[in-house]
Amino acid sequence: MSRRNRPSSVQNRHSPVLRSELAHAAARLIAEDGMEYGLAKRKAARQLGLPANFPLPGNAEVEEAVRDYQAIYQEEEQAERLAWLREAAVFLMRRLERFSPWLTGSVLEGTATRHSRIDILLFPDSAKEVEIFLLDQGIPFHHGTPRNERVEALLVIDDEALPANLIVLPPREERVNVKGADGRIRPRAKVAAVEALLAAENR
Secondary structure, eight states: OOTTTSOGGGGOTTOHHHHHHHHHHHHHHHHHHOOOHHHHHHHHHHHTTOOTTOOOOOHHHHHHHHHHHHHHHSHHHHHHHHHHHHHHHHHHHHHTGGGOOEEESHHHHTOOOTTOOEEEEEOOSOHHHHHHHHHHTTOOEEEOOOSSTTOSEEEEEOOTTSOEEEEEOOGGGGGSOOBOTTSOBOOEEOHHHHHHHHHHHTO
C-alpha cells in the first residue's frame, strides 16, 4: 500500500502495526536479497512510502522477522544452507586454530541467508601472521574494510567453498565482548560449541 493510500491513523509514527510491517518488509529483503540490516530497513521504509523521519525498528526486531520469514518461506533451504555454513566454519576454524578462532554472526545465530558469509574472529599477535598463513595454505583472500577501529584487518576469503570473513583483532580483545552495529553484544562460540550445534541438528 502506498503512502498516499494509507489511512491517516496508520501514518502514526508509533503505530506498532506499521513498525511490524516495516520489520517484515526489511526481513524479506535480507532473506531474499542478502541486504545489510540498515540498508534493508531504509529501503523497506521507502517502499512502504514512510516519511524520512519514521523511527526504524531495531535490529533485534528485524532479526526476529527474518526468523519468521525463513520458517515460512525458506525452512528447508535455510536449514541446509545453515548446516553447510557451520560445517565449513568448523573446517576453517580447525585450520586457523593457532589464532584462537571464534564463530560469530548469522551462521552462529541461525539466521544465515543464501547470501551470508561465515564471520570468524581471530586474535593473532599480528594480522600479518594470518595473511602469511593463508598465503602458505593457498587460500585466496583480499582485504576488506573493517567496520570499526578495533579491528586490525578484515580478510575476505575468495573461495566459494569457504565464504568467510576473518575479522582480526589484537589478543587483548579476546576477553572483550564484541558489539554489533546496534550496540547489542554479539554471541560467539569456539569450535567445540559449533560442533555441538551440528551434532544436535543431526540427531
